[in-house]
Amino acid sequence: MGVVTKALHVTLRLWQLISSVIVLGILARFLHYVARGGGGRDGRVIYGIIAASISTLFALALLAPFKWAFWAFPMDLILFIMWLIAFSLFATRARNCSAGWFFSYWRPYWSEAWEDSNGDGQQGTSGCGPWRTVLAFSFMAMIAFLASAILGAIVLARRLQKKRREKRG
Template structure:
């Protein structure tokens, strides 16, 4: 990380809370209407079902990425996806009533009719007295706020990604850790030093058992036992010892 700024973290938490609030309100209102429609044994409009799904996804997503960690700002592509999904949801709902809102035929014969339980008193078209008008306005309003908040979160995520998250440094650190792990735990004997190399470094014979090589007496020890002035005796003793130990090849 390049900096330890906390302003973007506070802004992110606030935006996530607002997104969660919008999703919960829209899902609650539409869920209430779905319950009333089911009570009247009618199918729910597909546009309402789509908006309920988007609201549920927003609630789960906002909770998961709410903690103020810089790494969670990498989820900004999903903010733009939800921004598009909310924008589509708002357009689908808004086209049902357009500028008329609580005076449109769809509102009077469907939303307001079933929200006010007017189906108990007659067929669609009877007076509904503005039933569900404020709730419908709330659904449209919070749908607008939801896509606005997700768009702002996406822009904030790009800013944090470019300013606070060092991509090259992070990738280099991950590669270094992977090299350490692969060197410490080699697979199928890879990355291990050859036996001949280790033997040469330790002054041992690669064909002789390691325990035997480590326990054999050195030339200095042989020389300490014999008379230092008798050079021929020392050479003869060492040659005899090497022949008996298998270090000299026999013709």
């Protein structure tokens, strides 16, 4: 296992960690405002928080480039699928910030955030930024877990190939 492989591993794990923490923070803040506004919780947002929480713990646990950290590529593949589902759920729920769901469900969040920022209680369009950020970082986490799964599979295949060659000769 070379220096480049180890550096790529750490870079991917940091990318996973940063992406999942950003999604987790925005969605948790959203749920806080929804609870304060008396709104119900959407299962899609809860799923996103679960995926982000598991990803955060997994990325932290396997951040160091130990040999056994590459054997976790099946879990990377599972987390890739979880992020693919989360991204798809988020993207299909509100294709843009003018969708009915966006203004009805997210109203407690956006109105509270707007009220906190300027005190006049007006509904603003500033909520599009955090929503788009969730979509962007969900996509980045998904790609990072896919790349990590591919890297882990390659490292494991090379290791098995090397053992077979040593066994033969």
